[in-house]
Amino acid sequence: MSFSVSTWNINSVRLRIDLVARFLAGRAPDVLCLQETKCIDDQFPSAAFRKMGYPHIAISGQKGYHGVAIVSRLPFAGVEIRRWCAKQDARHIAVRLADAAGAARDVTIHNFYIPAGGDVPDPAVNEKFAHKLRFLDELTEWGRTEKPAASRAILVGDLNVAPYVNDVWSHKQLLDVVSHTPVETEGLEAVRMAGDWVDAIRTLTPEPERIYTWWSYRSPDWAAANKGRRLDHVWLSQDLAGHLEGAQILREARGWERPSDHVPVTVTLSL
DNA sequence: ATGGTTGTCATACAA
Numbered sequence: 001m002s003f004s005v006s007t008w009n010i011n012s013v014r015l016r017i018d019l020v021a022r023f024l025a026g027r028a029p030d031v032l033c034l035q036e037t038k039c040i041d042d043q044f045p046s047a048a049f050r051k052m053g054y055p056h057i058a059i060s061g062q063k064g065y066h067g068v069a070i071v072s073r074l075p076f077a078g079v080e081i082r083r084w085c086a087k088q089d090a091r092h093i094a095v096r097l098a099d100a101a102g103a104a105r106d107v108t109i110h111n112f113y114i115p116a117g118g119d120v121p122d123p124a125v126n127e128k129f130a131h132k133l134r135f136l137d138e139l140t141e142w143g144r145t146e147k148p149a150a151s152r153a154i155l156v157g158d159l160n161v162a163p164y165v166n167d168v169w170s171h172k173q174l175l176d177v178v179s180h181t182p183v184e185t186e187g188l189e190a191v192r193m194a195g196d197w198v199d200a201i202r203t204l205t206p207e208p209e210r211i212y213t214w215w216s217y218r219s220p221d222w223a224a225a226n227k228g229r230r231l232d233h234v235w236l237s238q239d240l241a242g243h244l245e246g247a248q249i250l251r252e253a254r255g256w257e258r259p260s261d262h263v264p265v266t267v268t269l270s271l
Numbered sequence: 272a273t274g275g276t277t278g279t280c281a282t283a284c285a286a
Contacts, residue, residue, distance in 0.1 A: 011278070036278090036286085038279065063279085064278085064279050064280065064285090065278095065284085065286090066285090116285075116286050118286085128285085128286095216275085217275085217276035217277050218274080218276050261276085261277080
């Protein structure tokens with residue numbers, strides 16, 4: 001069985017439900033993980049997803065900010081929502097796929113939206129950056145103590161860190177820019193190592209090939225300038241990494257009408 | 272060195 005999971009920071013699921021429909025009609029992943037849904041659970045467009053063939057829906061929303069969701073063709077056996085850094089932010093949701101999911105049964109999918117961290121990369125003067133670093137530390141501790149990737153697990157999301165040299169358009173120019181500072185890139189690497197996760201995208205496309213999943217709205221001609229960053233990730237537990245078949249970063253979605261600043265990332269496994 | 276855009280909700284804040 002071929003199993004596919006996508007992750008997409010949609011920057012308001014209500015505003016861009018037609019773009020989600022276009023993506024699902026074309027790519028049809030088994031599971032889609034969304035970040036920055038920006039609405040409370042009652043406002044989530046569940047009916048539209050059901051109509052598109054995604055009847056299984058797990059939501060952790062909040063008013064105006066953040067918000068994550070997982071929509072699926074395959075049924076869930078359980079849903080877990082965790083809170084981080086002693087805040088109520090909706091930045092994580094996980095599902096376990098049910099026996100009825102066939103070969104994908106018992107796969108757990110964690111969907112994260114790590115704090116962006118504000119503009120100034122100094123935790124002493126920027127509380128948002130301090131929060132981001134604390135979040136990374138908590139994730140490392142989570143990986144070390146709870147072993148979330150001990151078996152059949154996938155971690156996806158907008159991790160808001162471009163960890164490697166060729167995950168940004170200019171390593172040198174972004175060393176002091178939030179998302180690519182050494183404390184963040186080393187922090188995310190610590191998270192990955194502590195959990196024993198495998199970076200699926202970089203396994204298929206190793207450095208030094210450049211990979212981006214996000215282009216700022218502030219660049220007037222994003223495609224020509226191509227000043228992107230790889231902020232969106234798919235990580236696999238070791239036992240699933242051997243089943244990795246392919247990946248797709250849908251760059252063209254950045255050029256759709258009224259786009260998100262992030263594009264969908266899809267990984268396919270042979271289970 | 273600076274300002275550039277977007278969404279939500281209310282005219283500020285987060286990204």
